[in-house]
Amino acid sequence: MNNNISWFGIALIVFGALLLLVKTDVLNIDFSQVLWAGLMVLGIGIVVKGFAKDHRGKIFWGTVLFLYSLYFFIHEFEFIQYYHHIFLPSTFLILGIAFLMLFISNTREWALLIPAFFFGGIGAAFLMSEMGYMYYEDVWDVLWHYWPILLIAIGLGIMFKRKSTHPTPPPQAMV
DSSP states (O other): OOOOOOHHHHHHHHHHHHHHHHHTTSOOOOHHHHHHHHHHHHHHHHHHHHHHHTOHHHHHHHHHHHHHHHHHHHHHHTSSOOOGGGHHHHHHHHHHHHHHHHHHHOTTOGGGHHHHHHHHHHHHHHHHHHTTSSOHHHHHHHHHHHTHHHHHHHHHHHHHHHHHHSOOOOOOOOO
């Protein structure tokens, strides 16, 4: 007997039932707010499960799901003023945080800090320019001139990772 419960199936049933109740005017709720809150909880659950089973894909994509859901949840409740042009900088920031979560899951893989800081830095810089703390043109100017540093950092990460994963074997005793 299979005791595995399909949580996705249960979520679809609950989601469908709530949507039906809203569409038939039995419930009067703003369904998008409930949807984004539910997806945030689902994202956190996926991340926790990823950490528990050391599954990197779940950590990364659960973090992405949680942060995008948080982004749209904040938009729905209008906690901050929302502009469509902050979506792309927020995406860079979300990817940076997701790579940082991968690093936290295994701190020996410090090469994950390269995309974490790259995406996070670009996202933070563009968000700061959108909020008026930096000039948009200055951010682009810095990216235009210094993007080769990313290639250097990736190359160094590959070289050092290769050395650490292929240690030299110990010398064998002469018989």
